[in-house]
Amino acid sequence: MSQAVVAVASHNPVKIRAAEQALAHSFADRPWQSRAHAVPSGVAEQPMSHEETRQGALNRLAALRQADPEADYYVAFEGGYDRLDGVPCTFAYVAVSDGHRTRVGRSAPLPLPPVIATRLEAGEELGPVMDDLFQQHNIKQRGGAIGILTGGLMDRASLYQDTLILQLAPFRFPELYPLNAE
């Protein structure tokens, strides 16, 4: 069977791996390959609200579809920060499309310690702040804040992968999720 292609809206290896794994697990009857594209998010490097983060994922998805019109699936992740129920958190939005149907969803949130929240609210980015506090290099492209603060029980790729798998349910069972009800 011919390879199916998932286009990914980032060169960050964490995001590419998460997209590849989620598609390969959700649609295991097909072999998958990924194509990565650097596309603009159209929002700040460090989105500071859930609305801005969601918009970043949607903007990346739209740019990705223009950049790679022949892919079978399109996946865009955007990492962000907000106070959810008053608690400072980092989370991601994923936007996924097969060219017909589009779904957007937010990951489970990771609560951040006040020392990190204060620095983000002063204008710093989470990746460099984590590198600085935990003496890491480019942790955002490895386990991320999730890896460090869960003691390795989860990592950025696994959280993003699970977030995408949940949003793929309507694509797996299209008869249960009619397009005109979305």
Ligand SMILES: O=P(O)(O)OP(=O)(O)OP(=O)(O)OC[C@H]1O[C@@H](n2cnc3c(O)ncnc32)[C@H](O)[C@@H]1O
């Ligand atoms: O190359 P791109 O796709 O832009 O990937 P990114 O990791 O740099 O960027 P995102 O836009 O997804 O995330 C926004 C910021 O949040 C940071 N970030 C998000 N999740 C993180 C995590 O788990 N650990 C460390 N930094 C994280 C990241 O450093 C970015 O500066």
